[in-house]
Amino acid sequence: MFFAQDFLQQRAIMRVYSAYRLVLASMILIALLFGPANSTLGTIAPKWFAIAVIGYTLFAIAALLIHTLFSTKYSQTQLFFEFFVDVGVIMLMSYCSGSADSGLPLLLIVTISAASITMPGQLSLAIAALATISAISEVAAHTLSERVSAQRFIVAGMTGTTYFAAAIAIRYLSARIVKAQQLAEHRRTDIEQLSRINQRIVQRMQTGIVVMSKTGQIKLINAAATELLDIPTPVTDSNHYVPPALIDMARNHKNTTKVINIGAGHLDIHVNMSILEKNSDSHRLLYLEDISKINQRAQNLKLASLGRFTASIAHEIRNPLSAISHAAQLLAESPDLNEVDQRFAAIIQNHALRMNDIIKNILELSRGRSPEPLRFALSSWLKQFLDDWQPSNHKPLDINVDSALKDDDVNVDRSQLVQIISNIAENGARHGAENSDKAILTFRCIKNASSGAVSLDIIDNGPGIKPEDEDKIFEPFFTTQKQGNGLGLYLCRELCLANQIHIYYRRTERGESCFRLQFSHPDRGTIAD
Incomplete structure (x- = not known):
């Protein structure tokens, strides 16, 4: 990337210098054609001066077109040749002018500066050396035809010193600028990389x-x-x-x-x-x-507290309850009991079993086993689950699975998902059978188009939840059934919170009773709306 940046910088400099070269050649040509008769330009060899000016102008036009129209990478030979031509032509025009007052050799300072910026240090110093040798050679050539004072050699030497000083100074400044530019480029690259990292972290x-x-x-x-x-x-x-x-x-x-x-x-x-x-x-x-994640953390604290509490009283309740249930069972087996007493004994047994179920459900909650999530395809797992599952009421049941998803991965605890779906499906089968001759359960897998998260709808043909009770169904001990304990859906919600599943009750477009499980995204663990 830095090489490309250096080439673009080199190309920009050469375009500017080519434009400067054309302007310089054009001004000298105009001065030759329309300048005063007593001008110092070309006084010694006007013919060669004119040829040099015209040739230099054509060279400047060609060089500007090359640097403007073509974008190929420059070779050091090409650049050295251009600066070499500049030095040769300008010193030739200076020789043809004869007088030291022409000031043409001073124009080479710009040429040497451009060479110091665009070429390596040794080549730029070579251009300065050629310019110095040319300046001294010009004075020496004049001694062959006329008497030249020693002062002109001193001026030529000072001009050569100026060439070297300009080459070294410009080279030093150019190196500092390039180094600062490379440092800025490094900083820009680091900032862009940090920006991409921050963007990825945010996403x-x-x-x-x-x-x-x-x-x-x-x-x-x-x-x-x-x-x-x-x-x-x-x-x-x-x-x-x-x-x-x-x-x-x-x-x-x-x-x-x-x-x-x-x-x-x-x-x-x-x-x-x-x-x-x-x-x-x-x-x-x-x-x-x-907020479900905050609820999940609160749930973990609640389960830990409930676990300590229930562990201390479980045996205190279960032991006498077991004795009551056993005594009622023995009493019911007595042949001397009349029908009324047998009915009372059956009531004692039923309520003892109900209390035992309540304690069992509370103990399951209190143990609070941390979920062990595993990523798997929901549709294939659901079909396997339904092949093994049967409702406890043994009444006629139709089960339909509606899923055409190819990518429906979820990341939850399988055993806890079994508890959740079993409880909801059991309730749906029971209410569906009570509402009609046959219970119908429909399991529908859908996917959020924007987030990629999966949802599962469990639809039954029961009468559904009354609107005024929808906000209460997940509360503990809330039930609309005479034999229910009100802990089934509460247990489902607690297990859903532990697995970052959002559960809620809704009605379908056709008014059917439906529980929806919205699973977290398997990669990010966030719940889609």
């Missing part, structure tokens, strides 16, 4: 990052934020805006923090907004975090 962050204007126009957004806000990707133009709830936050002129609910999945998102500059019209920086 891979699980926390959503959004930079937007006061009006909500998106300036920068990472993948996690597009999933949380359900914004189509890629965001490449200025026509993408954040949801209205975030625009309302942007109108506030102070840094603020708020929890908002966005999307059909009703995701609770914790938003932290900062104004980048003191100016109230400056861009806003938003940090978005799915």
